[in-house]
Amino acid sequence: ARAETDILRVSNLEKRFGGIVAVDGASFGIERGSLTGLIGPNGAGKSTTFNLITGVHRADAGRVIFQGEDVTGLGPQQLVGRGLVRTFQISRELSGMTVLENMLLAFQGQLGESLWRTVTPGVRGSLVEQERELLDRVWETLELFEIDHLAHEDAANLSGGQRKLLELSRALLTDPDMLLLDEPMAGVNPTLEKKLLDRIHELRSQGYTFLLVEHDMDVIMNNCETVIVMHQGQVLSQGTPEEIQGDERVIEAYLGG
Numbered sequence: 001a002r003a004e005t006d007i008l009r010v011s012n013l014e015k016r017f018g019g020i021v022a023v024d025g026a027s028f029g030i031e032r033g034s035l036t037g038l039i040g041p042n043g044a045g046k047s048t049t050f051n052l053i054t055g056v057h058r059a060d061a062g063r064v065i066f067q068g069e070d071v072t073g074l075g076p077q078q079l080v081g082r083g084l085v086r087t088f089q090i091s092r093e094l095s096g097m098t099v100l101e102n103m104l105l106a107f108q109g110q111l112g113e114s115l116w117r118t119v120t121p122g123v124r125g126s127l128v129e130q131e132r133e134l135l136d137r138v139w140e141t142l143e144l145f146e147i148d149h150l151a152h153e154d155a156a157n158l159s160g161g162q163r164k165l166l167e168l169s170r171a172l173l174t175d176p177d178m179l180l181l182d183e184p185m186a187g188v189n190p191t192l193e194k195k196l197l198d199r200i201h202e203l204r205s206q207g208y209t210f211l212l213v214e215h216d217m218d219v220i221m222n223n224c225e226t227v228i229v230m231h232q233g234q235v236l237s238q239g240t241p242e243e244i245q246g247d248e249r250v251i252e253a254y255l256g257g
C-alpha cells in the first residue's frame, strides 16, 4: 500500500567513478507530500544519489520511478518538465545577474518553446498575456520568500542565506511536484533558517514533496518525518527520527566513519 503513495522510488541504484563505488545498490521510496531527510557521513553517496535521481549523472544500474513512470536516464531538463527539480549550490550563474534575472533563468528551456510558438502575427496578445502571468509569478514567489526588495540587486551581493532563498524560489518557479534540496541551510543564519523551514513546511502542506540532504542533525530530526541514512553507498536505515536515533548501525556508521 505504501508503494502506491510513493511519488519517487529508486531501486538498486549504482554509480561508479573509476574504482570508487559511490552508490552501491541504493533503494528507497519517498511518500508523496512528505519531508524526508537524506543523511550519512561524508562520502556516503548522498550527492551522487541526488545527481542520479535528477539526471545529472547517469546510473550504471538501477531504476528511478517518478510519479509511476520510469524516468531512468532522462536529463535534468526533462525531469524538471515532469515535476522533479533540484536546487544547486550555485554561484556560477549568479554573478553579474540580478535576482530577477536569475529567477527568469528558471524558465530557460521550458517555456521558451511555447513562448516562441506564440510569436506569430495574430497571437501576439497571448504572448503578452503569458509574459505578464510569468512575471506575476516571479514577483509572487519573490514576495513569498521576502526577497522582492532585492529583485534588482546583483545576486553576487546576496548573503549566503538570501542566496538559498533565491535558489529555492527559482526551483519553485519550474512548477515542481517534488524538490530535492542539497544542504539548504548551509551558511544560513538562524533567522533565515527559520524562514526557510517555515516556507518548506508551508509548501509541504500545499502538497509539495521534499527530499533534503542536510548536515545539521537538529534540522533533520526536528523537521523531517522520515529519515534515510546512507553509508558507503548503501541505504543503511530508513525510519522516523526516533527510530533512526536509536539505530545501533546508524550510530556505528557515524562513529566508525
Ligand code: ADP
Residues within 6 Å of the ligand: 017, 020, 021, 022, 023, 040, 041, 042, 043, 044, 045, 046, 047, 048, 049
Ligand atoms: P556525500 O554527498 O554523501 O558526501 P558523494 O556522493 O559526494 O558523498 O561521494 C560519494 C563517493 O563518490 C566519495 O568517495 C566521493 O569521493 C566519490 N565521488 C563523488 N563524485 C565523484 C566524481 N565526480 N568523481 C570521482 N569520485 C566521485
Ligand code: MG
Residues within 6 Å of the ligand: 046, 047, 048
Ligand atoms: Mg554531498
